[in-house]
Amino acid sequence: MSLTGPDEQRVRRPARPATTGPSALAPSGAADSEAPQISVRGVSKRFGAVVALRGVDVSIDRHEKVAILGPSGCGKSTLLQIVAGLLDADVGTVSVAGATAAKDRLACCALMPQRDLLLPWRSALDNASIALENRGVKRRDARERTRPLFQRFGLAKFEQLRPPQLSGGMRQRVSFVRTLMAEKDILLLDEPFGALDSITRAEMQEWLRGAMRDVPKTVLLVTHDVEEALLLADRVVVLCAHPGRVVRELDSRLEEVGSRREIVTSPEFVKLRELALEALE
Amino acid sequence: MSATDLHPLGAAPDSGQDDAEQLAFDNFQAGRRKSGPRRLASNYGAAAGLFALSIVAWQVFVTVGGLPEYLLPVPSEVASSLVDDWGNILGPATLATLREVLLGFLIATTLGIGIACVLHLFGPLRRAVYPLLIASQTIPVIVLAPILVVLFGFGILPKLIIVTLICFFPIVVNGLDGLSSVDDDYIRMMRTLDAGRWAIFRRVEFPAALPLIFSGMRVAATFASIGAVFGEWAGSNAGLGYVMLEAEPNLLTARMFSAIIILTVISTLLFGIVSLSQRLIAPWSRQEKAR
Numbered sequence: 036m037s038l039t040g041p042d043e044q045r046v047r048r049p050a051r052p053a054t055t056g057p058s059a060l061a062p063s064g065a066a067d068s069e070a071p072q073i074s075v076r077g078v079s080k081r082f083g084a085v086v087a088l089r090g091v092d093v094s095i096d097r098h099e100k101v102a103i104l105g106p107s108g109c110g111k112s113t114l115l116q117i118v119a120g121l122l123d124a125d126v127g128t129v130s131v132a133g134a135t136a137a138k139d140r141l142a143c144c145a146l147m148p149q150r151d152l153l154l155p156w157r158s159a160l161d162n163a164s165i166a167l168e169n170r171g172v173k174r175r176d177a178r179e180r181t182r183p184l185f186q187r188f189g190l191a192k193f194e195q196l197r198p199p200q201l202s203g204g205m206r207q208r209v210s211f212v213r214t215l216m217a218e219k220d221i222l223l224l225d226e227p228f229g230a231l232d233s234i235t236r237a238e239m240q241e242w243l244r245g246a247m248r249d250v251p252k253t254v255l256l257v258t259h260d261v262e263e264a265l266l267l268a269d270r271v272v273v274l275c276a277h278p279g280r281v282v283r284e285l286d287s288r289l290e291e292v293g294s295r296r297e298i299v300t301s302p303e304f305v306k307l308r309e310l311a312l313e314a315l316e
Numbered sequence: 317m318s319a320t321d322l323h324p325l326g327a328a329p330d331s332g333q334d335d336a337e338q339l340a341f342d343n344f345q346a347g348r349r350k351s352g353p354r355r356l357a358s359n360y361g362a363a364a365g366l367f368a369l370s371i372v373a374w375q376v377f378v379t380v381g382g383l384p385e386y387l388l389p390v391p392s393e394v395a396s397s398l399v400d401d402w403g404n405i406l407g408p409a410t411l412a413t414l415r416e417v418l419l420g421f422l423i424a425t426t427l428g429i430g431i432a433c434v435l436h437l438f439g440p441l442r443r444a445v446y447p448l449l450i451a452s453q454t455i456p457v458i459v460l461a462p463i464l465v466v467l468f469g470f471g472i473l474p475k476l477i478i479v480t481l482i483c484f485f486p487i488v489v490n491g492l493d494g495l496s497s498v499d500d501d502y503i504r505m506m507r508t509l510d511a512g513r514w515a516i517f518r519r520v521e522f523p524a525a526l527p528l529i530f531s532g533m534r535v536a537a538t539f540a541s542i543g544a545v546f547g548e549w550a551g552s553n554a555g556l557g558y559v560m561l562e563a564e565p566n567l568l569t570a571r572m573f574s575a576i577i578i579l580t581v582i583s584t585l586l587f588g589i590v591s592l593s594q595r596l597i598a599p600w601s602r603q604e605k606a607r
Contacts, residue, residue, distance in 0.1 A: 116504075119508055121504055121507065121508070141507060141508060142510075144508060145508055145509065146504075146505070146508040148501055148504070148505050150501060152501055152502055152505045154502075154519070154520065154523070155600040156523045156598070156600045165506075165509060165511075165519060166509035166510055166511075168515075168519070169506070169509055169510045169511040169512070169515045169519070170510050197600070199600075213509070214509075217508070217509050217510065223508075
């Protein structure tokens with residue numbers, strides 16, 4: 036399958052490739068990887084008179100990275116919260132790693148919120164290791180286990196600082212490490228850089244792109260930023276608003292390698308961005 | 317090239333003005349970094365000056381106006397009463413009142429925080445108890461004082477009860493507000509990170525409520541000595557309230573003023589202790605306000 040093929044091949048991938056793509060990188064659980072790890076079927080949700088989602092279908096393979104792209108108010112955060120088990124759908128079924136009950140879904144996902152939500156009374160390191168402490172790990176052990184990730188993600192110098200002493204980008208990194216330390220196979224990212232200025236956001240997108248390559252996890256990312264979706268995900272699901280529904284899916288695995296600037300200006304990327312923007316209209 | 321060339325607002329049209337600006341900026345920076353005594357002076361200097369001025373005005377007003385001492389004593393007389401009566405009368409009375417204030421405040425704080433936590437953790441209990449708690453505050457605690465004296469005698473117990481009753485309410489109300497005002501996003505975040513009810517309470521809600529709990533405690537600190545004095549007025553044989561009761565019929569107005577001054581000092585001290593412990597226990601509460 037050619038990645039630079041005609042548009043039709045980009046849009047609505049007909050069948051999932053059996054041997055290529057990130058899912059093939061997961062050697063374990065051959066039987067599991069057959070069935071999608073996250074499966075959303077005909078999900079609708081309304082809040083009072085507002086229909087947030089109508090008949091949404093999304094399915095995500097193990098260790099696949101998918102972005103949900105849509106304008107504000109299209110219900111994409113609601114969809115993420117439904118997957119995470121923080122909300123229940125009115126209609127439709129949601130299955131996450133085989134779990135269908137909200138409580139069980141909650142146990143297999145880690146959600147990175149839009150705001151960093153770091154606790155000002157904890158150091159950066161203690162903030163990141165809070166999930167371990169919640170599971171009963173002693174604080175000292177929790178710190179030891181989190182430290183390697185701090186080093187890997189360029190946070191070693193900031194371990195002891197409190198959130199107000201960190202820049203917005205740094206706080207978002209700590210928040211990402213905190214989500215990783217939940218040690219879940221599925222990461223849900225809710226507009227992770229929505230609160231950052233555009234320069235820092237570009238920097239963080241490049242950083243997260245590298246970070247996600249290193250961690251074999253299933254990622255479901257929600258964003259209203261076209262470039263962010265295309266850069267970070269293998270597949271982009273475009274949602275439109277009022278009511279939220281899927282209008283298109285794009286294969287966004289990029290051939291181009293290099294810096295963010297090189298990728299963003301490559302013809303392949305420009306073409307994809309046009310397709311995404313067209314779908315959003 | 318001077319530092320002013322790097323000013324983000326660009327060119328330097330008038331060097332004189334710029335130097336002045338730079339100087340002001342430096343002073344501002346120095347002011348921000350001022351430590352200990354200098355910061356104290358800049359924070360409380362004006363208040364101390366005004367206080368001193370009003371003392372002088374008081375002294376002059378009484379002396380020139382020729383008011384008799386039993387109506388309004390001059391500050392110097394109050395000061396000499398403070399010194400002369402300290403040994404036999406004011407000293408022991410201060411100790412007695414201080415014990416009532418501190419013990420009562422401690423009990424109120426423990427009880428207040430405890431009740432706030434229990435009510436917060438058990439919703440049905442909160443709905444049952446909270447309205448009654450508020451209703452109970454419409455009973456003037458002052459009128460309870462004589463009843464408590466009848467019940468428990470002239471000892472320290474009725475005073476402790478009154479101080480506790482007056483002090484614990486602002487702590488409970490502030491504590492409950494603080495515990496329940498945590499942003500839902502934090503709770504959701506914790507739930508996705510394997511936190512149970514207790515973990516959320518311990519790691520998020522309680523620390524988040526601490527700044528409000530401390531402001532409740534500060535309010536309570538100013539009430540505590542009022543409670544103690546009311547308790548003593550209702551029936552006692554020791555304490556500053558008792559000293560005031562005794563001094564009044566004897567027209568020892570200077571001694572009454574001395575007692576009032578000591579009470580003020582006790583309240584201020586308690587207030588200071590609470591503020592200091594907040595700085596030590598919950599240093600983030602000031603930073604959070606800045607955001």
